[in-house]
Amino acid sequence: MPSNYPPENISPDQLNSILTQIKDYQTNHGSLLKVIGSETPHSVHLQPVSASVFPTVFPRRLFNEAVDELQLIYNELYCKLAEDVEWLHAVTGPLRRTEPLVDALWSVYEDVQRRRQDEGSQYIEQRVHAGVFRSDYMLHVEGDSADSDDDDDDDDEEVNENWTQNLCLKQVEFNSYSCAGGCHADKVADMHRFLARWGLYDFALESNEGREEQVVNTKIPLSTLPKNSSINGIASVLASAHKIYGSKPHSPKATHTAVLMIVQPNNFNIADERPIEYALWNWVDDDDPIATYRIEWQLVLDHTKLTPTGELLFFPPESGDSTTASPVEISVVYHRAGYEPREYSEVVNGKQIRTRLELSRAIKCPSVLGHITTIKKVQQVLTVPGTLGRWLTKEKADKIRGTFVEIRSLDDVMSSTKNLEEEEELAENYILKPASLEGGGHNIYGTNIPAFLKTLSPDSIPDQSAYILMQKIRSPLNVYGMLMSSSRGVVADEVVSELGVFGGCVWERKESSSDRARCQVIENRVVGWSFKTKEVNVDEMSVVKGYGCFDTPFLVD
Amino acid sequence: MPSNYPPENISPDQLNSILTQIKDYQTNHGSLLKVIGSETPHSVHLQPVSASVFPTVFPRRLFNEAVDELQLIYNELYCKLAEDVEWLHAVTGPLRRTEPLVDALWSVYEDVQRRRQDEGSQYIEQRVHAGVFRSDYMLHVEGDSADSDDDDDDDDEEVNENWTQNLCLKQVEFNSYSCAGGCHADKVADMHRFLARWGLYDFALESNEGREEQVVNTKIPLSTLPKNSSINGIASVLASAHKIYGSKPHSPKATHTAVLMIVQPNNFNIADERPIEYALWNWVDDDDPIATYRIEWQLVLDHTKLTPTGELLFFPPESGDSTTASPVEISVVYHRAGYEPREYSEVVNGKQIRTRLELSRAIKCPSVLGHITTIKKVQQVLTVPGTLGRWLTKEKADKIRGTFVEIRSLDDVMSSTKNLEEEEELAENYILKPASLEGGGHNIYGTNIPAFLKTLSPDSIPDQSAYILMQKIRSPLNVYGMLMSSSRGVVADEVVSELGVFGGCVWERKESSSDRARCQVIENRVVGWSFKTKEVNVDEMSVVKGYGCFDTPFLVD
Numbered sequence A, B: 001m002p003s004n005y006p007p008e009n010i011s012p013d014q015l016n017s018i019l020t021q022i023k024d025y026q027t028n029h030g031s032l033l034k035v036i037g038s039e040t041p042h043s044v045h046l047q048p049v050s051a052s053v054f055p056t057v058f059p060r061r062l063f064n065e066a067v068d069e070l071q072l073i074y075n076e077l078y079c080k081l082a083e084d085v086e087w088l089h090a091v092t093g094p095l096r097r098t099e100p101l102v103d104a105l106w107s108v109y110e111d112v113q114r115r116r117q118d119e120g121s122q123y124i125e126q127r128v129h130a131g132v133f134r135s136d137y138m139l140h141v142e143g144d145s146a147d148s149d150d151d152d153d154d155d156d157e158e159v160n161e162n163w164t165q166n167l168c169l170k171q172v173e174f175n176s177y178s179c180a181g182g183c184h185a186d187k188v189a190d191m192h193r194f195l196a197r198w199g200l201y202d203f204a205l206e207s208n209e210g211r212e213e214q215v216v217n218t219k220i221p222l223s224t225l226p227k228n229s230s231i232n233g234i235a236s237v238l239a240s241a242h243k244i245y246g247s248k249p250h251s252p253k254a255t256h257t258a259v260l261m262i263v264q265p266n267n268f269n270i271a272d273e274r275p276i277e278y279a280l281w282n283w284v285d286d287d288d289p290i291a292t293y294r295i296e297w298q299l300v301l302d303h304t305k306l307t308p309t310g311e312l313l314f315f316p317p318e319s320g321d322s323t324t325a326s327p328v329e330i331s332v333v334y335h336r337a338g339y340e341p342r343e344y345s346e347v348v349n350g351k352q353i354r355t356r357l358e359l360s361r362a363i364k365c366p367s368v369l370g371h372i373t374t375i376k377k378v379q380q381v382l383t384v385p386g387t388l389g390r391w392l393t394k395e396k397a398d399k400i401r402g403t404f405v406e407i408r409s410l411d412d413v414m415s416s417t418k419n420l421e422e423e424e425e426l427a428e429n430y431i432l433k434p435a436s437l438e439g440g441g442h443n444i445y446g447t448n449i450p451a452f453l454k455t456l457s458p459d460s461i462p463d464q465s466a467y468i469l470m471q472k473i474r475s476p477l478n479v480y481g482m483l484m485s486s487s488r489g490v491v492a493d494e495v496v497s498e499l500g501v502f503g504g505c506v507w508e509r510k511e512s513s514s515d516r517a518r519c520q521v522i523e524n525r526v527v528g529w530s531f532k533t534k535e536v537n538v539d540e541m542s543v544v545k546g547y548g549c550f551d552t553p554f555l556v557d
Helices: A012-029 A060-082 A085-097 A100-117 A153-165 A182-198 A200-208 A212-218 A230-245 A274-281 A297-303 A350-359 A368-372 A376-382 A394-401 A410-416 A424-428 A446-455 A461-465 B012-029 B060-082 B085-097 B100-117 B153-165 B182-198 B200-208 B212-218 B230-245 B274-281 B297-303 B350-359 B368-372 B376-382 B394-401 B410-416 B424-428 B446-454 B461-465
Strands: A032-034 A046-048 A056-059 A128-141 A167-175 A257-263 A292-296 A304-306 A312-314 A328-336 A363-365 A407-409 A430-434 A467-471 A480-485 A489-509 A519-535 A553-556 B032-034 B046-048 B056-059 B128-141 B167-175 B257-263 B292-296 B304-306 B312-314 B328-336 B363-365 B407-409 B430-434 B467-471 B480-485 B489-509 B519-535 B553-556
Touching: A012 A046, A012 A182, A012 B274, A046 B046, A056 A060, A056 A489, A056 A519, A060 A085, A060 A128, A060 A167, A060 A368, A060 A394, A060 A489, A060 A519, A060 A553, A085 A100, A085 A368, A085 A376, A100 A350, A100 A368, A128 A230, A128 A519, A153 A167, A167 A376, A167 A489, A182 A200, A182 A230, A182 A274, A182 A519, A182 B274, A230 A257, A230 A274, A230 A328, A230 A363, A230 A489, A230 A519, A257 A274, A257 A297, A257 A312, A274 A292, A274 B012, A274 B182, A292 A297, A297 A304, A297 A350, A304 A350, A376 A407, A376 A467, A407 A410, A410 A467, A424 A446, A430 A446, A480 A519, B012 B046, B012 B182, B012 B200, B056 B060, B056 B489, B056 B519, B060 B085, B060 B128, B060 B167, B060 B368, B060 B394, B060 B489, B060 B519, B060 B553, B085 B100, B085 B368, B085 B376, B100 B350, B100 B368, B128 B230, B128 B519, B153 B167, B167 B376, B167 B489, B182 B200, B182 B230, B182 B274, B182 B519, B230 B257, B230 B274, B230 B328, B230 B363, B230 B489, B230 B519, B257 B274, B257 B297, B257 B312, B274 B292, B292 B297, B297 B304, B297 B350, B304 B350, B376 B407, B376 B467, B407 B410, B410 B467, B424 B446, B430 B446, B480 B519
Parallel strands: A056 A553, A128 A363, A257 A292, A257 A328, A328 A363, B056 B553, B128 B363, B257 B292, B257 B328, B328 B363
Antiparallel strands: A032 A046, A128 A167, A128 A489, A304 A312, A312 A328, A407 A467, A430 A467, A480 A489, A489 A519, B032 B046, B128 B167, B128 B489, B304 B312, B312 B328, B407 B467, B430 B467, B480 B489, B489 B519
């Protein structure tokens, strides 16, 4: 780890020049968020997405491990889970009673099965599915306590050695549905690489320390900032699925086939969605660009139609009155909505929306079963010894098991430890997460857990089974960063980063009695990564909420 | 010209979808302006630059004439003007008494000459110069009156024929200094082409008219929307100049050579500057990217230094204390500031700034003489019969003379027509423009002229010579458009467009007694275009002020 990094004594003018470079780059490359409430029919205000000023150090060995080794195994596992309906149902079915989202997803699944088996049904089943996954990791200090040996400056080299040696990756969560952040991560990585090429960090570091040897130590060579092409990577998964579906429509009414992105209405984070559409329209791997449209979740029923054989016809809102315009046949449904309980309320006919999409002949990215794999309860049960062997070889299972932290079901804990709420020490080492949701927005952290538990009825198993307790990851100390966000300003502080690796899969369901053979993986690739950094004393990582910042790992040996 | 274009009866939902596409495209591609006053060290608000919703019709024949024929001649003319110091001085010298900007530019020129001839001067003269020019045209109806034959729908075809046949191009102005708009024009043209490829205009037009034949008539084929690559085009001029200067620094202190863009402070129109820097950093025509930096006008003296032989050394503000950092040797000075009288005030040492840049060995884009050619008085004198023969062959002179409107010096007019202020009819056909400035921001239009003239002292020749009277261009009627801007909202109205063609030149000054032989043109190219549209009842075209909109010509035969 380089010493005096990021540099402490940058002058205000110099810092201002650096920040201007960043804001201007983000402005010119669409690394932006819409300012909430600012949009009118004819205009909108935007602001740069939170980003790190200096790339944050991360061990090269662990970056490579996550990208080159772990992701392909996780991809394989989650494809197989998505076709293991009995197992998924056994694990997540019990949550239906208390968790509306889990119930909605299983209802959709059952409804689709029923309608396919209805007498006279002509629906053609689509057995090919796709997935864009993201596995999130944080650095974890192995051993009994975090490294706090930062007193002796003369030992810098030795400390740095230790720093990377006793670290490992621990998985925060695995996302298999509507994974966000890929477009921003791509652009911010390009930005940091551009700024390094420009010499921004060299200039800044050079002037900070006059000594020659220091200059050499603190430059950021381009080779330490990995390339990221998540935008094209995610698009490539959809392109593969589109190619399998075919460019010729099955329905004689349709003019062409196209990818359809299902999105939430008025999303202020549009810059994390649109680039995937643009990438597909500019796709040149095959002869033709891939037509790609978007529809807001609540408008799906008005602008789509199923043919008797299940082709999903789409009438773009831009075409006005859909009765006169020619429809498009959808090859791939790419889900970027439908992950919040309220989206399945009766107000918007959410179950009907999802059922129509699921029942269609289009390839779903992902299927409703693929969606169910993202539930935290699945992540917990996968940590139970012996479970992984159902889908993975021992060698593969061992590799990913190394990234697991201890995860316990709250009902197990409550039955064995009656007085957890008093055990502050234990609570401090755990995070309480809703078992049915993904994302970090609903977590309860450490010492807040006991108070929260008191609000639960002590004998209510349903309430307790709605939560999992996840061992807190022990982040390394003394990692410093400089972050810039519209909400928190410029902060130079001790930081914690999260590495997300994007996987892309296409697979086909086979009829087989063996659990392993039921899923034939057609494509299994790593398609990009995201890297986010927050101040160490902030619990949540969410960038769109203003906590975390997109970042690029400064890979160190 | 297609009928019912842009379509009138788009539903509000359909229009909203179209506008969302445009706003989102602009957001993701940096087609934005900073919101004035919104920038803080750590954030800034942005909004989409005004743009047309539908591309506006323009005759293909005249677009091609401007791009393929006229620009190369204008380029040649202005390179030669820039080396014809006697002629330039005779034409613009008299303005020095009343016009501070003209005086400042000539002072700089004289100061540079003097310092080169000083005893002991070792300054090496740079004889190669570069220019990024923009010639602006509007459509003009030839004959006695504008075409107002729009009563008879059955005659549509015939009207359309006439519409293109009796039109010609008239030059509004020629800009040889700090030409703006190229980056926005490039991105908006890409946007309209993307939206056409997407099918946005097909959908809109299709649903508007149910009849089959109408559908065919009103689609916008991609071939009718010309490609524009102004960003790379402008960058290519700087790249050529950089290559001539060389990538090896002359000064042993410098680490490398680089292009330096001189910019105004806190420019909210950053998206029209930065893309040129990014293009040069990503330049791949030669082996290496071209390092490109920027410095604000008022910081030039603090961050540059001339070597005794005239190399311009640059210390980036990002490098902090310039005494410890290594400088860069500037190969090309690209001027995007220094065109306003206030920039030469003593407060900012403007003349000293410009003199240092001009005196340097860097290739100037453009030189101070190249700058002086942009003064409106030059445009006026070029229209005097016999003038063009000094630099152009008869054939070339005739071609560009066809684009001239009548331009008269106000002092000539005042001495021949004593009562112009009463002649409202005459005034209605003219625009009064300051002779010393470029750009449209200071004009006085038509019927406002008499009142303005009364404010001038009638016998004051200096005051009168500060203005030119330019014949008003007679725009064709019945051209409709739909425009979207953050300030004026969405407007469907009769419109007027302005086509600007970007030229790029590199030339060398030769010692010669002949006026023609004094300038050897090394490169003469067309590097892009801009197309702006405003409502017909708005006088000024400025996009950054919220009047005009960037647009793409929908080329019609």
